[in-house]
Amino acid sequence: MARFIAKGYLTPQEKTAFWTAFDQIGQMGIRNERELKVRAELYDPIAHAYIQLDRGNDNHLDLQEMNRLLMEIGMFEGPGRTRDIIRKMDMDGRGTVQLHEFVQEMVVRANEKVRMMRAGRGFAPGYGPQPGYGGFPAQTGYAPATGYPAQTGYPAQTGYAPATGYPAQTGYPAQTGYPPATGYPPATGYPPATGYPR
Helix, strand or coil: CCCEEEEEEECCHHHHHHHHHHHHHHHCCCHHHHHHHHHHHHHHHHHHHHHHCCCCCCCEEEHHHHHEEEEEECCCCCCHHHHHHHHHHCCCCCCCEEHHHHHHHHHHHHHHHHHHHHHHCCCCCCCCCCCCCCCCCCCECHHHHHHCCCCCCCCCCCCCCCCCCECCCCCCCCCCCCCCCCCCCCCCCCCCCCHHHH
């Protein structure tokens, strides 16, 4: 069995999945990792971000890996602040962050973000993607009554057939006038491809 190798970065789709889950955790009022684990659709994107940045594949994020993870998810506030975050998350005193510690901190931050939004304070450093980090657009404007960031800066999804999600097949010649693909003999009885002259 091949050993999993963390790629050390997150794709735009993985970042979007992380932030969608993060915001839903806060909106639903999930209080801890135990409650989150029963919601795989929310737990998995958070855990996936951690796993992809665990370059040592040792189930611990050191300072360098944690800096990179925070940069990828738009929560990086500087190396000194990362040390403080590690000290806060590190429940067992190893000086590193384990998956369950990271997940618990994200649950706490998701709930704090919702409280800040409801209090009208908006974003604070460390509670959401900051402009310029990880390719996220500036987080301006919120959809009414949800607290989710307005989806701005993404290309419009045009050219899709309604209710299917498949791209509209335009610009191709109509497939007409061809006989149905039936009546062909089965592809058996051919001699092996050996004995060709060199």
